[in-house]
Amino acid sequence: GAVVSQHPSWVICKSGTSVKIECRSLDFQATTMFWYRQFPKQSLMLMATSNEGSKATYEQGVEKDKFLINHASLTLSTLTVTSAHPEDSSFYICSAFSGRSYNEQFFGPGTRLTVL
Amino acid sequence: QKEVEQNSGPLSVPEGAIASLNCTYSDRVSQSFFWYRQYSGKSPELIMSIYSNGDKEDGRFTAQLNKASQYVSLLIRDSQPSDSATYLCAVPNRDDKIIFGKGTRLHILP
Numbered sequence: 001g002a003v004v005s006q007h008p009s010w011v012i013c014k015s016g017t018s019v020k021i022e023c024r025s026l027d028f029q030a031t032t033m034f035w036y037r038q039f040p041k042q043s044l045m046l047m048a049t050s051n052e053g054s055k056a057t058y059e060q061g062v063e064k065d066k067f068l069i070n071h072a073s074l075t076l077s078t079l080t081v082t083s084a085h086p087e088d089s090s091f092y093i094c095s096a097f098s099g100r101s102y103n104e105q106f107f108g109p110g111t112r113l114t115v116l
Numbered sequence: 117q118k119e120v121e122q123n124s125g126p127l128s129v130p131e132g133a134i135a136s137l138n139c140t141y142s143d144r145v146s147q148s149f150f151w152y153r154q155y156s157g158k159s160p161e162l163i164m165s166i167y168s169n170g171d172k173e174d175g176r177f178t179a180q181l182n183k184a185s186q187y188v189s190l191l192i193r194d195s196q197p198s199d200s201a202t203y204l205c206a207v208p209n210r211d212d213k214i215i216f217g218k219g220t221r222l223h224i225l226p
Contacts, residue, residue, distance in 0.1 A: 044160070049213065093159045095214075107152075
């Protein structure tokens with residue numbers, strides 16, 4: 001399968017600071033990437049669709065000014081959690097279409113964010 | 117009706133037996149179907165894709181698709197304790213977004 005990486009794998013930050021999470025497609029180009037959030041024992045929740053060279057599309061209820069997404073190249077999308085608060089603590093996962101088969105999505109390993 | 121439905125479980129299966137996971141979907145025009153495995157604290161891993169009616173086998177895994185009944189299943193033969201995880205059924209919608217079921221928790225009993 002296609003390989004998607006994320007960095008960092010975990011991060012702890014103070015309330016009010018901003019945190020940037022990187023998502024990279026390592027062996028393919030991804031014009032579209034997705035950002036998900038998952039709270040403990042809950043389902044994946046799609047936050048936004050990241051499109052290379054254009055603005056991200058956010059799902060209903062997701063604050064675009066709080067969760068900044070940049071997809072500047074075909075292999076890199078970034079999610080910045082601005083002015084993080086404890087309620088933003090979660091598991092953030094990105095995914096990308098490989099383009100090799102019908103809409104197969106491959107996930108990165110995820111980033112665990114803890115806001116103190 | 118929810119777009120992708122799964123029994124949340126937990127489904128307990130003895131080691132060595134066959135685990136059967138089921139999923140129904142609402143959009144009749146869906147063309148591709150996926151099963152992901154998610155271990156606790158990890159991200160989902162794609163384990164099976166199926167596009168045509170019938171069965172598709174890959175090692176101990178068999179995916180079964182019945183588009184007329186809008187039903188897709190995953191069979192795991194010779195279940196191992198390492199198969200204990202949450203299994204997510206996923207179907208792309210008309211906007212090319214993947215719609216996930218809430219997942220079925222599978223527990224293989226040693």
